[in-house]
Amino acid sequence: MQRKEWILKPPVPLEVVDGLEVDLSIPRSLCTLLAQRGVSTFEEARRFFRPSYDHTHNPMLMKNMGAAVQSINDAINKGEKIMVYGDYDVDGTTAVAMMFSFLNNMHDQVIYYIPDRYKEGYGISIESIDFANQQAVDLVIALDCGIKAIDQINYAQSKRIDYIICDHHLPGVEIPNAIVLNPKQIDCPYPFKELSGAGVGFKLIQAVCAENNFPVEQAYEYLDLLAISIGADMVPLVEENRVLAQYGMEKINTAPTLGIQAILKQANIDRTVNMRDIGFSIGPRINAAGRIAHASKAVELLITTCSETAKKGSENVSSHNTERKILDAETTKEALAILVSDDTHQNKKSTVVFHDHWPKGVLGIVCNKLQENYYRPTIVLTKNGEVYTGSARSVKGYHLYNALQACSDVLESFGGHAFAAGLTVRPEHLNSFIKKFEIVVANSIQNHHLIPTVDVDITLPLNEINSRFFNLLNQFEPFGVDNEQPVFTCSAVKALPGVRVVGKDHLKMDLVDTENPTVRISAIAFNQIQHFEHISKGSPFQICYSLEVNEWKGKKTLQANIRDIKVI
Incomplete structure (x- = not known):
């Protein structure tokens, strides 16, 4: 593992920080963090801290959206069969669960199809088109894939099967001969280009609701699934994604679907869920179905309205996730051996x-x-x-x-x-x-x-940290790509007596600033066992760290998560 270079973000205009400090009456360090995220006025800060549906875009701005809505309405009015198709990863399966559930509530001729990762591979498969033909499907809605499926769509057209493609991957020079929804199309006027695959599907659901005068709440019902896709697919958590993720996280924490409830129980998450939980607990379990068995099992779990089915489904995906961990450890070991030799x-x-x-x-x-x-x-x-x-x-x-x-x-x-x-x-x-x-x-x-780097937002001495600071910092969530959890550096700290090794390679300690040791903060340093001897002696060292809540047996404590250590 290479040593990391710490890169302090470039300074932001002092007049912007000064203005935010006056307008918001919050610590100057937090004003600097806001300015780094493009926030320079009171109104922009309000939009950042208080995301609103008003900050999302009209789905009809997306190229071909009107044609897509018309195609769905025509299929439903004619009693035609619709197949919802999606990739086998988290973005694809949540998108399929969302679209299938929505259409199934208004039409009784809806099925779904997830390709087999091993037999069919990524994208729109010929096997799926043949299956659709056998099932007398008239319209396929493909989610999180299809933007390069030129030959496959031509083959589908020979079977008289129409396609709506909802994708967010980069298009090639040629676009499939279908109704394509993708904000990354060169001539698409949709203002926000970084939706997830499920995000594009969600905009289609919004458009169908709007054009048919359905209550907007029918679309909002699926925001928990959308938030999982945003977090797991690592799309930028800015602008419209930030709004959708914020509301989606609220739904996960207040009224999640039965499937998500069951996953949370299996993962022993009985506290407020955050984006880290999606990345490390929820997403991997959903993904494991497609990695070990078949991703359709994940869709079954996410669409079920039966508590017992949800319980069994969550047990299965958790079991698959355990098996996945064993397989990836074995494969990684073999790959490293090949490279070493x-x-x-x-x-x-x-x-x-x-x-x-x-x-x-x-x-x-x-x-x-x-x-x-x-x-x-x-x-x-x-x-x-x-x-x-x-x-x-x-x-x-x-x-x-x-x-x-x-x-x-x-x-x-x-x-x-x-x-x-x-x-x-x-x-x-x-x-x-x-x-x-x-x-x-x-x-x-x-x-x-x-050269691997740690991007550092600001220098933050430990004595500037208190409960008000941390509570305000939490309002920067949800964290993710382009709105990463802030990382701080402290030039000289030392550990109090009692440094201990936890797990195999991790260190647990209490820290104080060497120059102003008035504030004591609990800290965890993952995979930093090599520094145990230096730290346990009480010798000074520099840290890059983030701040988080450590919750254990119902007790919440503020904790520094040490990202990297430099011995002084």
């Missing part, structure tokens, strides 16, 4: 590793772990039928999708974002792809991209 790897700018028999369902997780370990653009592949398929992850500041596009002549297919992608390559092109990908990355990546 490769003498050429340490001099490369990229990491590509493959094996014929790795479980496809854990490749994304393994890819994340390898990226964290070596910190370079990383690809993990396994044999899937006649091809190799897998996941790719980038490093901060490097556009992975563009690198894959430069290798498109030796790829069967690829898709994704700047930071994460999926790809397929034929065996005869595998070595050529690995070589070309390394050349592309080596010629385009900057050295600073290969």
Whole structure:
């Protein structure tokens, strides 16, 4: 694991901070955090702290939305069969659960279909089109996929099956011959471009409600599912996503669906749920169904209105998640062994590793772990039928999708974002792809991209922290991409006697500032066992940290989560 570089965010205009301090009457450090997030006036602060439905956009602004609503209305009025289709990840399954539940309440000819991760792979599969044809489906609503399904849509049209594609991935040069809803289309006037796949589906639900004069509450009923998609798919938590996530988190904490209730119980979450819970507890359980069994099991859980079905379904996905953890640990160990034995790897700018028999369902997780370990653009592949398929992850500041596009002549297919992608390559092109990908990355990546960093918001001495400060800081939630949990640095702290090791590699301690030891704060330092000897002696050190609530047996305490340590 490489040593991390601490990067303090650039200073913000002092006059903005001064103005916010006067207008808001809150600590200056919090005003700086607001300014870093683009907030410069009282009104902007009000919108940030008090998200409102008024801050969302009219769904009819999205290109083709009118045609999509008309297509759904026509299908319902004619008694035609509709199939809701979606990807097997959290974004896809929550989107399918949302759309199916909505349509099923107004039409009795609705089914859903999730492709098999192993047999069909990502995107709109030919098998699903054949299934739709067998079921006499007239209209398919595809969610979180389809933007590159040119051939598949042409095949579907030969079967007289119409498609509405609700996607948020980057489009290619050619767009499928379908009704396409995607704010990232070049000529789409929709103001916010960073919706999740379920977010695009939600805007379609909103539009159907508006055009048919349904109560807006019919759409808001699915905000808990939408919040899970936003958190798990790591779309930017700004602007419209922030509003939708805020209301969705409120629903999760007050009136979640039976399926989500059951997942929370299985995960032993009996407190206020936050975005971290979605990322580390709820999302992985939903994802595990598609990784280990079939993602349709996740949809069954999310749409059920039966408490017993929800209980059994949540037990199943939790069991799958346990199995997934074992598989990804084994696969990661094997992948690391391959890379350690490769003498050429340490001099490369990229990491590509493959094996014929790795479980496809854990490749994304393994890819994340390898990226964290070596910190370079990383690809993990396994044999899937006649091809190799897998996941790719980038490093901060490097556009992975563009690198894959430069290798498109030796790829069967690829898709994704700047930071994460999926790809397929034929065996005869595998070595050529690995070589070309390394050349592309080596010629385009900057050295600073290969150094892991901790982005620090501000310097915050421990003696500035009190309950009012922390309560105000909590109002910056929900945290996520582009609204990350604030990270602070403190130049010199020391641990009080009683530092202890918890778990395998973690340290628990009480901290004070060496220069002004008036405030004592409990702290946890994950994976920092190497610093135990220095810290336990009471020697000074620097920290990067965030603030959180540690809740144990009903007792809540303020805790510093130490992100990194530098010995002085």
